[in-house]
Amino acid sequence: MTKSHTQNLSVNHYICGDDTPFPKFASAVRKAGMTSxxxxxxAIYEMGIKDLARCLNDEGLGVSSLNSAGYFTLGDPNPVQYSNQEMVEFAAELSADVLCVITGGLGTPSILLGDAHKIVEEGFSELAEYAASAGISLGLEPIYPAxxxxxGCINSCAHGLKIVEPYGNAKLILDLYHSWWDPDLPRLLRDQLDKIALLQICNPRFENGLAVGREPLLSGGLDRVELQKIVTQPNYSGKWxxxxxxxxLKGSDPVTIVNQFPDEFHRCEES
Incomplete structure (x- = not known):
């Protein structure tokens, strides 16, 4: 893989458990030739926003995404609690390319789907306005229907596009785990790359016809021909x-996965 192409690659900190400090993760990403x-x-809770920003600066790393804001329907389920306003402020402090927005699900017992969609539309509108005032871009992530x-109650690319369309600072984050099934995905990648803020990739693991987990690119249920169609987008200039x-990971070392990612991405391109 060329150096310039490797620099378009990124790894999300979700790969790390409690036994992998953020500075070790950041160093591994940088040593693998990636720049974000x-x-x-x-990560914010572990280091504090000031020290986190300093660590990233020391390693020469940008922030391809900050995860996550939203959670409009059921409230925030995360063990680390920050308000949407705080997440916008953190995104500004880190100069993040995009703030990921997860809409929230229907719950059990569930609220009506139409009511949930209305809650999301209203919540996203408010968040988009606040983010715009801080110069922050939002990325709405459609979620796997299961x-x-x-x-998340916004499940298709088409529905996600409808929600972000009114806002100049909002696009989609497309996560292959969540959108591999969507019949609109090939068209979106071909004709509407300007609507995509970020492509998050893995190879979904399937059981009984459902995606149930994430694997490295060369290990999951999608074959290389399918992956090649996704990762060879000549007009896409954003991050992978x-x-x-x-x-x-089931006990695998996250640093090893980080180190292998650029080569696996390149091999998918050439399949």
Missing amino acids: VGVTRA DILTK ELEIFNRD
Whole structure:
């Protein structure tokens, strides 16, 4: 992989467990030739925003995404609690490319889908206005339909586009785990790259026809031909952010996965 292409790659901090300090993760990303990371609430809680920003600056790393704001329907389920306003302020302090927005699910027992959509539209409008005042871009992430109760009630690319369309500071974050199934994904990648703030990638792991976890690019259920169609987008100039959760690693060393990512991405391109 060329140096310039490697610099378009990023890794999300979600790959780390409690036993991998953020500075170790950041150093691994930099040593692998990449120039940005996805930052999580856990990283802010671990280091504090000032020391986190200093660490990133010392490693020469930008922030491809800050994760996450939103959670409009059910309230914030994260163990580390920050308000949406605080997340916008953190995004500004870190000069993040985009602040990821997770809409929230329907719950159990569930609220009506139409009511949930209205709550999301109103909440997103308010957040977009506040983010615009701080110069922050939002990335709405459509969520895999199987997670509609627990994580997100905006599930298709088309619906996500409809929500972000009125706002000049809002686009989509497309996560391959959540959107691999969407029939509009190829068209969006071909014709509407200007609507995509970030592409988050992994290879979904499937059981009984459902995506149930995340794997490195060469390990999951999508074959290389399918992956090649996604990662070979000549007109896409944004970041490719590997997003795998620590629970998906099953004991594997996150630093090893970080080190392997550029080569695996390159091999997918050439499949």
